[in-house]
Amino acid sequence: MSSIVNRSPEKAQAKPDACLSVSRLCVSIRDPEQRDTKGRPLSSEMVSDVSFTIAAGQTLGLVGESGCGKSLTAMAIVDLLPKPQVYQSGGEISFNGQRIDSNDPKALKALRGKKVAVIFQDPMTALNPVQRTGQQIEEVLKLHFPKMDKSQRRQRSIQLLNDVGIPSPENRIDAYPHQFSGGMRQRLMIAMALAGEPDLLIADEPTTALDVTIQAQIVALLKKLQQERNMAMLFITHDLALVSQVSDHVVVMYAGKIVEQQDVPHIFSQPRHPYTKGLIAALPAAVARAPKTKLDAMPGQVPSIDAMPTGCRFANRCEYANERCEQEAPELTAHETGEISCHHWQTINEASTSGVSKNV
Amino acid sequence: MVGYFLRRLLLVIPTFIGISLLVFTITRVVPGGPIERLMTQAQLGGETGGLTRSQSSGSTLSDEQMEELKHYYGFDKPLLAGYAEWLGKVIQFDLGTSTRYQDPVWDIIKERFPVSIFYGLSTMILTYLVCIPLGIFKGMYHGSRFDSLSSAVVFLGYALPSYVIGIALISAFAGYFDWFPLGGFVSDDFAEFGFWQKTTDIFHHAVLPLIAYLAGSFAVTTLMMKNALMDNMSADYMRTATAKGLMRGEAIRGHALRNSLIPIATSFGNNISLLISGSFLIETIFNIDGIGLLGYEAVIERDYPIVMGILVISSILYLVGNILSDICVALVDPRIRFGESRT
Structure with a gap:
């Protein structure tokens, strides 16, 4: 379905203010063990028809539970999918109006680290354990600012460490990653990402491996740096509460597809998709409704990749599901505040205008 | 870290003593040795040379000669004393003399x-x-x-x-x-x-x-x-x-x-x-x-x-x-x- 993509430049520049535009992205995984009747390896689609845009200075939150394709979507943007097993099987990604071509190594080199930088989930393993931090930051500068000399690079690295709030950066620059705490290591990652002065920062669950107090610090730091530099940010998380603090806009993914997309005030006040409602209902309230109340949880599990239903992928867990949902996949439909992919969204919303449905 | 490696170097000594003592003991207890080899040689030499058969007994060497040989090779001492003597020589970089070639x-x-x-x-x-x-x-x-x-x-x-x-x-x-x-x-x-x-x-x-x-x-x-x-x-x-x-x-x-x-x-x-x-x-x-x-x-x-x-x-x-x-x-x-x- 996704092999037919419009590759005309007019399409890519449809939204001139969009820094990043992802249109109908599909990511597939190849299983070398299984082959089809013609002897070709079987592929299964992990991410289907994902489209969104991010404007400069804006933050898009990409939300969903583990294995729903959030990280694959992000990795596809910078062509970091673990090829050849996992590959982009369709769709188009444009950056500042220019299509990202994964067959153009030069363009990719200029893109990665310079225009788009990535912060990974686990700062413990994402840093090279046997290189000094300074060396790792300076590597980015060396790649993307070839005119800088050695002492300028060092000066800049110290400044970057200072920007991300590492105390006495001129001493810490020669330390190794294992000599830093988890939160400090994530700050190193951020400093490294900022070194190329990117237009877009992809933060792939940047705080998941950190404890809650550090999490708040890192999120505040990211927000501050983003505002200072007018960066676009793609913030990937499974934590809806976190998204409300960081993002302007939220895309909710379920089993490889976008189910709902709205701006932050609306997604919390008027979640339309039963899945979003379920996610919000499952949030523990900071001010407890009553002590020790049981958290709402969604029954069931995400369908596995080789048993993906032909109809709505959420049907097996949805209380509104009927025969139509099981047979026909819903299309992403626009409404006044966003987009939704559900056959019953209008009827559901009439039933519960209040927002959070406690029954989900 | 220097201290650690110094400690490791010192540990070489007991380990070395363990290894060498074990092998030294084996050389003492296994059958066959320089004396027996000499005896066989003497026997063969006696037969081929056709010279005097010194002793009437099965052994070609007298008891005194045996004692002398044992003393020469250090086999007369108890195991530990023999080992200590050997170790003492090793420390002075003296590895002894080959019983076969008679060279150091x-x-x-x-x-x-x-x-x-x-x-x-x-x-x-x-x-x-x-x-x-x-x-x-x-x-x-x-x-x-x-x-x-x-x-x-x-x-x-x-x-x-x-x-x-x-x-x-x-x-x-x-x-x-x-x-x-x-x-x-x-x-x-x-x-x-x-x-x-x-x-x-x-x-x-x-x-x-x-x-x-x-x-x-x-x-x-x-x-x-x-x-x-x-x-x-x-x-x-x-x-x-x-x-x-x-x-x-x-x-x-x-x-x-x-x-x-x-x-x-x-x-x-x-x-x-x-x-x-x-x-x-x-x-x-x-x-x-x-x-x-x-x-x-x-x-x-x-x-x-x-x-x-x-x-x-x-x-x-x-x-x-x-x-x-x-x-x-x-x-x-x-x-x-x-x-x-x-x-």
Whole structure:
């Protein structure tokens, strides 16, 4: 379905203010063990028809539970999918109006680290354990600012460490990653990402491996740096509460597809998709409704990749599901505040205008 | 960390005493020894010479003579006292006298050093020279035809015992084709050669034994290198490196390679002892007068001072090699700081 993509430049520049535009992205995984009747390896689609845009200075939150394709979507943007097993099987990604071509190594080199930088989930393993931090930051500068000399690079690295709030950066620059705490290591990652002065920062669950107090610090730091530099940010998380603090806009993914997309005030006040409602209902309230109340949880599990239903992928867990949902996949439909992919969204919303449905 | 390595060096002493005491005890309790050998020789000599049969009894030596011999070889003392005496001499760099050659042990061993070091060093250098690039290439192109083919070759060499390879090589290339000499370290008229001729002569003799030495040693290091590189190539920090804008080759060179050399460094120190110990089987087959062959003959002939002398040198090298390995690891891996509590 996704092999037919419009590759005309007019399409890519449809939204001139969009820094990043992802249109109908599909990511597939190849299983070398299984082959089809013609002897070709079987592929299964992990991410289907994902489209969104991010404007400069804006933050898009990409939300969903583990294995729903959030990280694959992000990795596809910078062509970091673990090829050849996992590959982009369709769709188009444009950056500042220019299509990202994964067959153009030069363009990719200029893109990665310079225009788009990535912060990974686990700062413990994402840093090279046997290189000094300074060396790792300076590597980015060396790649993307070839005119800088050695002492300028060092000066800049110290400044970057200072920007991300590492105390006495001129001493810490020669330390190794294992000599830093988890939160400090994530700050190193951020400093490294900022070194190329990117237009877009992809933060792939940047705080998941950190404890809650550090999490708040890192999120505040990211927000501050983003505002200072007018960066676009793609913030990937499974934590809806976190998204409300960081993002302007939220895309909710379920089993490889976008189910709902709205701006932050609306997604919390008027979640339309039963899945979003379920996610919000499952949030523990900071001010407890009553002590020790049981958290709402969604029954069931995400369908596995080789048993993906032909109809709505959420049907097996949805209380509104009927025969139509099981047979026909819903299309992403626009409404006044966003987009939704559900056959019953209008009827559901009439039933519960209040927002959070406690029954989900 | 210096303190840690000093402690490790001090630990060499008790370990060394343990090893040498064990072997010393074995030399005392196993049957056959220099005295029995002398007796057999005397018997044979008596019969062939047809001279006086000194004693009427079965033994060719009188009890006094026996006592004298025992005293001469130090067998009259109790085990521990004998060991203490031996150790006392070793500390003064006196390894005793060979019961077979009647020469100082140290001189005999020293004579064989150049041969063993030549083979040990060339094996080591060639192993690293071949294994590291081969491992890197195999790791980068894992699953390619070259990868599978080289694995098959390397494992074939590993699976075949080196002496089988040695014999096969001799019969094929020295026997059937006559391309290489049958054995020995140099030709008989080596002394008359000029410098250039000497060099080619040594290498001409070395080709077959070196292949036999090397055939089995490629597999371990190559596969170690390959696996370490593949582990590191799939590490998260490699993805970070790519995200920074490095191309695959640059990322491997800049990040994965150094980290994959760490396990190679670990095994480096252990190879130091291989430098001189050699393989007595290959030395026997190719008739190379190295330390391996010397040790083998010494064991067969019950020439205990030489056995103990080789043991002293190889065990000290092994123990020091182990410490060297640790130093190498600490040098290449900043996460390792021996003997310090982690901060």
